[in-house]
């Protein structure tokens with residue numbers, strides 16, 4: 001019985017170490033803009049803030065490991081050295097000034113080492129630098145709505161594209177499948193994406209229209225609450241062209257897991273042409289806009305207005 005149990009433990013240990021090594025390898029070589037299966041650690045940083053968060057996390061990890069190993073080593077040594085068999089007459093020492101000084105001062109030094117990068121990072125991420133553009137994200141049950149006040153008030157809603165949704169028509173499923181191809185990410189892809197230019201400081205204003213939500217994009221190091229009646233502010237400056245994913249990060253109701261965030265970081269020229277396209281769409285007469293919207297979302301498939 002014991003032998004079989006030991007064998008099983010050995011097997012489990014082998015699987016764990018294989019997974020751990022595979023993850024280490026994965027983390028070191030793959031570019032991740034979204035979460036990956038069996039991922040350990042953070043997604044690759046796309047902004048300076050996220051880079052600082054990652055290195056601060058690594059610093060804390062080293063400190064925590066050193067403390068844990070040190071405490072464990074002392075405990076094991078004490079259990080062995082001062083057991084009743086080895087140490088039948090216990091010491092009666094109750095105070096030791098030097099020792100007490102050390103165990104007070106050393107933790108203070110450790111905290112000072114932590115607090116300096118911690119406050120630096122806190123202010124770096126919190127204070128919005130001079131922004132080149134602003135976008136406003138409003139959380140609703142259960143989608144995000146975006147506005148670009150600096151670009152002729154472009155506005156749109158971003159809904160999750162869920163190809164497993166039984167209510168989505170076969171025609172629409174085909175359309176989205178063709179659009180996304182192999183890259184489709186369920187619960188992360190949206191019908192309208194946030195588009196921003198690369199190397200541009202973007203101020204993000206965040207609020208909500210009904211209940212609490214949170215706008216979070218891990219690769220940017222952003223997680224800001226969306227509170228009804230309150231305007232929160234954060235910022236990012238994406239350094240790499242690419243697609244970045246996030247999700248609502250405040251439990252907001254039944255379909256909380258179905259309001260993803262997709263940010264496409266594009267070149268400045270691509271952004272300008274995207275703005276032109278969006279503005280043209282926004283400037284359509286109201287009725288036509290409505291019809292386009294209804295057609296697009298497939299609420300109306302027949303009837304006069306849809307033509």
Ligand SMILES: [Cu+2]
Nearest residue numbers: 213214248252
């Ligand atoms: Cu939400």
